Amino acid sequence: MKLPMTGGCLCGKVRYEIFAQPISTALCHCRTCQKSVGAPHLAIFIVPTSGFTVTGNYKEFITIAASGNNMHRAFCPECGTSLFVKNGGFPQFRPVSAVTLDDPSAFTPEKDIWVADAQPWDVMNPELPKFEGNPW
Ligand SMILES: [Zn+2]
Numbered sequence: 001m002k003l004p005m006t007g008g009c010l011c012g013k014v015r016y017e018i019f020a021q022p023i024s025t026a027l028c029h030c031r032t033c034q035k036s037v038g039a040p041h042l043a044i045f046i047v048p049t050s051g052f053t054v055t056g057n058y059k060e061f062i063t064i065a066a067s068g069n070n071m072h073r074a075f076c077p078e079c080g081t082s083l084f085v086k087n088g089g090f091p092q093f094r095p096v097s098a099v100t101l102d103d104p105s106a107f108t109p110e111k112d113i114w115v116a117d118a119q120p121w122d123v124m125n126p127e128l129p130k131f132e133g134n135p136w
């Protein structure tokens with residue numbers, strides 16, 4: 001993907017810049033992602049925290065992952081957009097919501113994860129690898 005990548009929330013108060021290539025991408029169908037983004041799945045790409053900067057104040061809602069790790073789900077307190085996540089067990093990485101990029105078309109999903117939780121009406125690309133849970 002072309003660097004730096006830029007993105008932000010719906011109202012524009014929280015903005016981020018990314019100076020490192022994603023190490024992984026996925027479409028996550030878990031129930032927590034579904035609820036937190038208000039959609040049948042979350043398109044994410046994972047970048048090194050060292051190559052990720054944020055401007056603007058965001059809030060975090062903490063959920064507990066199946067691994068037992070705290071998942072800090074960052075959102076804009078003004079417009080509610082879900083932006084990125086910090087996994088307490090892997091603070092060196094940031095999963096970022098691909099649709100919040102200024103150019104989301106630059107994103108390419110590599111796999112579907114937590115497909116056991118997928119909605120029967122959500123349409124998946126049959127060519128992508130499928131994982132029942134977390135492949136990482
Ligand atoms: Zn906002």
Ligand SMILES: [Zn+2]
Binds near residue numbers: 029031032042114
């Ligand atoms: Zn998820």
